[in-house]
Amino acid sequence: MIEATSQSVDVSDVHKRYHHNEVLKGVSFHVPANTVTSVLGPSGSGKSTLLRSINRLIPIDSGLIRVGDNIIGYEERGGKYYELSDRDLCRQRQRIGMVFQNFNLFPHKTVLANLVEGPQVVLGRPKRETEEEARELLASVGLAAKADEYPGQLSGGQQQRVAIARALAMKPELILFDEPTSALDPELVGEVLDVMRRLAEDSSTTMIVVTHEIAFARDVSDQVVFMADGVVEASGPAREVLDPERSPRIKSFLMRSTR
């Protein structure tokens, strides 16, 4: 689908609190380059907060997040960590794509304009080239005909496919998916999961997917991270983690989800 290098992600001992509510209580896990990791867990377990801290939409209180060789949000000089400026932080984010639960397409721009916005404005790449690439990407998510329409004219599933294409247009080394199918009508979930499944198989981009789709996690991911109450309860291959015998929390989560 796209050709890009991919990066590993290393999350170590990440803490985050909102006032008196500690959302992340020391989260650690490792995502090897060119793999797919699904993050599962009951709502309120801190999954979305964790994902948002990986591209620093949310600053963390302590701990370190590394994507490839970069420490997210900081620069190490002489054993001290200096907070990055807005501009340097943006340079890190350029290589990390994100797909949101509510799509967050730019409603005042056409589908094509949504895709070329990043490559043109952020990377300063030429119009012709980026538009060609954008049309190819749209074709690859099955929406070549929708290039000149506005997001509001598309169904939820189509919007989310455009959002995935928009993330891919930046040729990211890592893509974060924040519950990409949770806001969709049940009959539209399949088309989005299909695109993600193909992306996992065909591209070398590292993917971290926060989801409630257990089947997707089982079939597609190389690793499952199960979070509960702000910590990683279990991580590893899907069949090991998603085993009801492993812990009572995982058992009740699986039972609630399959119902």
Added chain:
Amino acid sequence: MSTPTHETAPEVVTHFVSLKHPWRIAGIVLVLILALLLVITVATNERFQWDVVVGYLFNPRILAGLGMTIFLTFIAMVIGLALGVVIAVMRTSASRTLRWSSSFYVWFFRGTPVLVQLVFWYNLGYLFPELTFGIPFLEPFVTVDTNSVITPLLAAILGLGLNEGAYLAEIIRAGILSVSTGQREAATSIGMTRYQAFRRIILPQAMRVIIPPTGNETIGMLKSTSLVSVIALSDLMYSAQSIYSRTFEVIPLLLTASIWYLVLTSLLSIGQAQIETHFGRGALAEAGVSGRGMSHLLRRGGKAATR
């Protein structure tokens, strides 16, 4: 009907008797009578002096005043917009100092009459007889007499512009807050800087909320400029006044000025509608109007459609 459960075919109703609205009819008659009386008075009362009204329409002094009114409206709105954006961004800042100082500005300039502010700026010389430019506590580079700097024109520009900034700041802030946080997150996630996100994603969407009240503000400003006649700046109103103070044709000249104000406000309303359609892109699509139909709708009445 062929269904066997119906024993008799339903009756075909051919005519309904509409409900009478006697009060509505009474209202219409009353309005028509009043309108007729108005037309008769306007046409027959010679003291309207319509020939004088028309005669002064293109009088050089009136036209010069008109030019000043347009200029003042324009410059005050430009200053107001620039200030408004800065103050609105300050009001949404994470810094408490910036938030409070901008709130103070809005509180002060919205809380005092613009007429008072105009007269205040005009009389600034009483407060600071001399204006100095330089580094504080050192010998000033330049010292000038305040009254020679603060001309009626500058006082008018300061008074109207600073006042308008406070109003527009509130309008722009409401516009910025109307854009969902997801939009900023999405812009950030593709690597945009704060400024790029504001300029390319947030502001264009906020515009839909900002434009209609800003149009009203511009029309309001056009009329507010007539206040500068108290500091002897020759705008449209002052020009009319200075003519009728010699000729005593008070009513005809007020009518001449009113006609010009109406012409300008009408033009502004048309311009406003067109700008609204421009920034309504995408919003119409969301309302379920597609492709061709949309551009058609845009041309007909963007104002109604964008709301």
